Amino acid sequence: MQRFLHHFSVVSLRPTEYSVLALIAENPGRKQSEIAAALGIQRANFVSLMNDLEGRCLTERRSAPNDRRSHALYLTVSGENLLNHARRAEADFEADCLERLGGARARDQFLALLSRLFS
Amino acid sequence: MQRFLHHFSVVSLRPTEYSVLALIAENPGRKQSEIAAALGIQRANFVSLMNDLEGRCLTERRSAPNDRRSHALYLTVSGENLLNHARRAEADFEADCLERLGGARARDQFLALLSRLFS
DNA sequence: TATTGTTATACTCTATAACTATA
DNA sequence: TATAGTTATAGAGTATAACAATA
Numbered sequence: 001m002q003r004f005l006h007h008f009s010v011v012s013l014r015p016t017e018y019s020v021l022a023l024i025a026e027n028p029g030r031k032q033s034e035i036a037a038a039l040g041i042q043r044a045n046f047v048s049l050m051n052d053l054e055g056r057c058l059t060e061r062r063s064a065p066n067d068r069r070s071h072a073l074y075l076t077v078s079g080e081n082l083l084n085h086a087r088r089a090e091a092d093f094e095a096d097c098l099e100r101l102g103g104a105r106a107r108d109q110f111l112a113l114l115s116r117l118f119s
Numbered sequence: 120m121q122r123f124l125h126h127f128s129v130v131s132l133r134p135t136e137y138s139v140l141a142l143i144a145e146n147p148g149r150k151q152s153e154i155a156a157a158l159g160i161q162r163a164n165f166v167s168l169m170n171d172l173e174g175r176c177l178t179e180r181r182s183a184p185n186d187r188r189s190h191a192l193y194l195t196v197s198g199e200n201l202l203n204h205a206r207r208a209e210a211d212f213e214a215d216c217l218e219r220l221g222g223a224r225a226r227d228q229f230l231a232l233l234s235r236l237f238s
Numbered sequence: 239t240a241t242t243g244t245t246a247t248a249c250t251c252t253a254t255a256a257c258t259a260t261a
Numbered sequence: 262t263a264t265a266g267t268t269a270t271a272g273a274g275t276a277t278a279a280c281a282a283t284a
Contacts, residue, residue, distance in 0.1 A: 150243095152242060154260080163246095187242095188241065190243070
């Protein structure tokens with residue numbers, strides 16, 4: 001966690017915020033509840049998270065065309081720009097982890113063991 | 120975490136509480152601040168934890184002989200009994216993890232990779 | 239002056255219930 | 262009747278500041 005925050009300090013994003021931006025980028029226009037559910041976040045807790053991202057002008061809530069209850073989520077241009085910076089931060093972070101583990105082979109072993117443990 | 124709580128539900132102990140009981144058992148008479156520091160818990164947060172364990176009659180705070188500021192920590196007889204049950208729960212939990220990982224060799228690899236990642 | 243235990247406080251993460259407006 | 266977003270609230274976990282008693 002400390003290392004993640006170190007690498008992501010340039011974009012001021014926490015893990016959850018990064019995952020939200022990345023998921024909206026790949027699924028623009030989805031409902032709040034869909035994005036929240038996909039990340040295992042309860043919709044009640046997702047509201048303040050989206051308020052924060054919107055307050056930082058990274059995301060937009062537009063009214064959905066079919067269902068007037070829903071909010072369709074989109075990234076703003078600044079949101080897309082920040083996401084690009086964040087992706088570079090993630091690449092650095094992963095390279096850091098890869099080096100600590102001792103290479104791609106060790107990383108694959110590690111991920112395989114993790115998935116066994118949590119299956 | 121879910122699996123830990125499943126195995127430890129018989130003793131109603133959370134990870135931190137188990138580690139506190141185990142550490143006091145191996146170091147009876149140590150000060151609150153020593154036990155807290157050894158577990159990386161701040162002494163301010165350790166107070167309510169010890170209040171709870173004492174309220175369940177698992178630990179005792181006795182006045183230290185040399186330093187009247189300190190509390191020397193001990194397990195009660197019930198505390199020792201519960202710790203024995205908890206140790207069986209831990210053995211079950213570890214056996215569960217071992218089986219998921221695929222044996223002792225896989226576990227040793229996993230722990231080696233973990234220590235590389237967090238070194 | 240410094241340390242021990244303590245209280246108060248605050249911030250994050252997570253969980254549930256209930257409200258509103260829509261469907 | 263059910264769903265989407267929201268609000269309020271509560272419980273853990275963790276962090277800091279400050280106080281009284283003692284060293």
